[in-house]
Structure formats: C-alpha cells, structure tokens
Amino acid sequence: MSGDVLRHELRVAWRQVLHRPGGTAAAVVTLTLGIAASTAMFALVDGVVLRPLPVRDQSSLALLWRQPPAIRESRIPFTARDVEALNRSDSRTLGGVAGVAFQGAGTVPVIENGNAAALRLAHVTGAFFEVLGSPAVLGRTLQPSDDVAGAASTLVISHGTWQRRYGGAADVVGRRLFIAAQPFVIVGVMAPGLDYPRGTEAWTTVEALKRTAPNETFKEAIAGELDAIVRLRPGTSAAAAREELSALLPRVTQVPFGIVEALRPELRGFGEVVLGDARTTVLALFGAVVLVLLLASANVATLLLLRGEARVPELAVRAALGASRARLAAQMLIESVVLSLCAAVLAVPVATLLLKGLASQVKCRSCTVARRRSAMSTARSGLQSNSRTPNSSPPSRASMSPGRSALPRRTEICRSN
Numbered sequence: 001m002s003g004d005v006l007r008h009e010l011r012v013a014w015r016q017v018l019h020r021p022g023g024t025a026a027a028v029v030t031l032t033l034g035i036a037a038s039t040a041m042f043a044l045v046d047g048v049v050l051r052p053l054p055v056r057d058q059s060s061l062a063l064l065w066r067q068p069p070a071i072r073e074s075r076i077p078f079t080a081r082d083v084e085a086l087n088r089s090d091s092r093t094l095g096g097v098a099g100v101a102f103q104g105a106g107t108v109p110v111i112e113n114g115n116a117a118a119l120r121l122a123h124v125t126g127a128f129f130e131v132l133g134s135p136a137v138l139g140r141t142l143q144p145s146d147d148v149a150g151a152a153s154t155l156v157i158s159h160g161t162w163q164r165r166y167g168g169a170a171d172v173v174g175r176r177l178f179i180a181a182q183p184f185v186i187v188g189v190m191a192p193g194l195d196y197p198r199g200t201e202a203w204t205t206v207e208a209l210k211r212t213a214p215n216e217t218f219k220e221a222i223a224g225e226l227d228a229i230v231r232l233r234p235g236t237s238a239a240a241a242r243e244e245l246s247a248l249l250p251r252v253t254q255v256p257f258g259i260v261e262a263l264r265p266e267l268r269g270f271g272e273v274v275l276g277d278a279r280t281t282v283l284a285l286f287g288a289v290v291l292v293l294l295l296a297s298a299n300v301a302t303l304l305l306l307r308g309e310a311r312v313p314e315l316a317v318r319a320a321l322g323a324s325r326a327r328l329a330a331q332m333l334i335e336s337v338v339l340s341l342c343a344a345v346l347a348v349p350v351a352t353l354l355l356k357g358l359a360s361q362v363k364c365r366s367c368t369v370a371r372r373r374s375a376m377s378t379a380r381s382g383l384q385s386n387s388r389t390p391n392s393s394p395p396s397r398a399s400m401s402p403g404r405s406a407l408p409r410r411t412e413i414c415r416s417n
Contacts, residue, residue: 009330009331009334010334010338012331013331013334013335013337013338014338016335017335017338017339017342020307023303023307024339026303027300027303027304027339027343028339028342028343028346030296030299030300030343031296031297031300031339031340031343031344031347032343032346032347032350033292033296033347033350034292034293034295034296034297035293035343035344035347035351036347036348036350036351036354037289037292037293037351037354038286038289038290038292038293039347039351040351040352040354040355041282041285041286041289042286043351043355044282044286044355045282045283045286051193052271053134053193053194053196053270053271053274054134054190054191054192054193054194055132055133055134055194055270056132056133056134057133058270058271059269059271060095060231060232060234060236061131061132061229061230061231061232061269061270062229062230062231062232062238062241062267062268062269062270063227063228063229063230063267063268063269063270063273064078064097064227064228064229064230064245064265064266064267065077065078065227065228065265065266066078066249066253066263066264066265066266067263067264067265067266068263068264069262069264075102075227075266076263077102077224077225077226077227078099078226078227078228078253079223079224079226079253079254080099080125080206080223080224080226081223081254082226082228082252082253082254083097083098083099083125083226083228084125085252085253086228086230086248086249086252086253087127089248089252091244091248092233092244093232093233093236093240093241093244093245094230094231094232094233094241095230095231095232095233095234096127096130096131096230096231097127097131097228097229097230097231098124098125098126098127098128098130098131098132098228098229099124099125099128099206099226099227099228099229100122100124100125100128100196100197100226100227100228100229101122101123101124101197101225101226101227102225102226102227103225104122104197104198104199104200105120105121105122105197105198105199105200105201106120106121106122107119107120107121108120108121108179108180109179110177110178110179110184111177111178112175112176112177112178117165119161119179119201119202120199120200120201120202121155121179121200121201121202121203121204121209122197122200122202122203122204123203123204123205123206123208123209123222124142124203124204124205124206125144125147125205125206125226126142126143126144126145126146126147126148126205127144128142128203128229129141129142129156129190129203130143130144131229131230131231132194132196132229133231134190134191134194135191136156136188136189136190136191137159137189137190137191137192138162138170138172138173138188138189139156139173139186139187139188139189140156140187140188141156141187141188141190142154142155142156142187142188142203142204142205146187146205146207146208147205147206147207147208148207149207151205151207151208152185153182153183153184153185153204153205153208153211154184154185154186154187154204154205154208155184155185155186155187155202155203155204155208156186156187156188156189156190156202156203157172157186157188157189157190157201157202158189158190158194158195158200158201158202159189159190159191159192159193159194160192160195160201161201161202162189172186172189173186173187173188173189174186174187179212180212182208182211182212184204184208190203196274198274206222206223206226209222210222210223229270230267238267238269241267242265242267245265245267246264246265249263249265250262300339304332304335304336304339308332315328
C-alpha cells in the first residue's frame, strides 16, 4: 500500500469514526479504562514486585527476630548489644548482622538553614549498609565507627530525598541539619530505589538518635527495639541458619524483661519481609485487571463486528466498484487502529491518576501498620520501664516535648495526593 493510498484510507477511517460518535465514544471509553487500569497495575507490579532493591545478592539476605513458641504473630526485637554480640559470634552460617528500627521509618521535624521540614528517618546500626551490600552514589554510607559513643551524629539520605529536597546538588554532602536541637551532618546519598524500611528518606545510627531522646527510658527504647538483618554465608540454607540460631541466640542475646518462656528464632527472606503480603495482593489485582482488559477488548471487538455488519451494503458497493478484499480488510483494520490510538492517548492521564491513587493507598496502609507496631512497642517499653522502677512516675508531657518527634513513639501521617 502506497503512501497516498494509506493517507486516503486514514481520512476515510477518521470520517467513519466521527460519523458514528455514540459507538466511537463507547469503544474509546471502554478501551481507555482497560488500558489505563492495566498500565497502572503493571507499573505498581514493576515497582513493588519485579524490581529488586539495590543490594548485593538479595537472596542471601534475611530478617531475624524472636517469637514465643505459642504466638506466631508476636515479634520480640533485639537490642543493639544483642546485634553486636551476634556479629562477633563464631557463627558458621551468618556472614554479617546489622540492626534496623523495629518500628520502621518515622517522621521527625528537622531544621536546616533556619527552615523547618519533616523527614522520614530510620535508625540503624553502623554495619547496616555493609550487610546490605549497598554503596553510596555520593559520599559514603554509615560505618560502625559512626555508631559509637562520642562519634559525630551523621546521616545518609535516599536518592529521592536528594532529588526532591536538594535538587541533586553535588555539595549536599557536608550539609548540617538539626533534629531535636542536635546537629547532624549528611555524609552520603544512597542508590535509587533503596528506601528500606519502606518510605525511608534518611538513615542515622542508633547512638546518634539516642542523643535526641530526653531521658534514659527512651534512649533504652531506641537501642532496645531492633530487627536484625543477616547475610547468610554462601551455600547456607535458611533451615541450617535457623537450626544454628536456635542454639546460638540463648547464649549471646538477652531475654527481654517479663518473658519467661523460651524464644525461637524466626528467619524470613529479605524480599518476603520487604513486600510482606503485598506481593500476593498486587499480583492478584494485576491478574484481575488483565482479565478486565481482555473483557474490554472482547466488548469492543463485538461492537466493531456489529458496526461492520451494518456497513455490509457500503462494502458491497465498494467491492462492485473494484475494491479488493485486501483493501476492504485494510480499511476495517485502520479504523480499529485509529480507535486504539485514541484510547491509548486518553489512557495516559487516566493511568497517571490511577497510579497516584494506588500509591497513596499503599502508603496509608504502610503508615497504619507502622502506627500499630509503634504503639505496641511503646506499650511494651512502658511496661518494662514501670516494672524496673515501680516507684517512679511516668515522664510528664512537658519533659517529653523537646525530643518527642525523635523518639520511638513516632506517628506516621498519611497525606492523600
């Protein structure tokens, strides 16, 4: 088919599309919704399930915590001393151990150049990025030497924070900001896609965050509520690591106050913990949306067949005038392509809106989980503190206010886009 013939067929197809606005609108709207929904869901699947975090050999990473034998839903965190003891142990299965905030990332107020802002901050032990195997794209990561008493308070920021807050400025390393009147220095920027715990904008050390706490009770809570990230040695299975940890943990870790029953180690794959139950949910939703797209395509195909049936007299006249069957089939195909292109153009903004809505729902769900875990851990810390000091009264609201936002009892705020 020559260029002149193709242009002629396109003009004829466009006239046919405009000639029946009702049928055209129904076909375009149906295809638009199907394409937009499937595109938004695929973007979500790609970002949540398919694209791995920028860490070294993610399959050898696992998250470790302790559980009472009778309560599978309960998670007993480690202390910073427990994590360090595990790291120094002569384990045959663990290649490295680091701690990460049990509550995940929390929103804290920061002051930089006299301007106040909010930052989602997670506290980790100094070996966190070394165990993850994630290098910085600018500056350096946190080191074990940053997580000792007397070291300068440092933090590293995520790539997204670097772009949003600092416009990708190369001189971001070395900038100072204040959290609860304590100075922190930015020492590095992490690779794109690394936001573990989910939604983290910056990471600091356990020792640095302890300096923002107003009293010893909250300092103990910061250092005493950590999950352990472990890197398994090459060739080590999760079952072998779990068997060794069953004997190792009672020797090198402390049992939390008030727990009398034996605790068993719970080891979960890093990808499984990061995704949680979102993987199954997202894949199920994606399958449902694909079915919706197939149904939409089938409905549009039926509509086009009915339109073709109504045009039988017209096609018979064109055939009598010399049009070949291939020419008539090309005409119908071009009309279908025009409808599909119109639907694809309209699907772009619709998919963008759907993706923003899905992202806000995922964010609010993760915030709800973080609030529940934070409330449970805070209640547990309060019970342990009151049990250790039965004659002491709880700190007043005024005594908590100077560093409230930097304490473990942090509240996530869900904002709809």
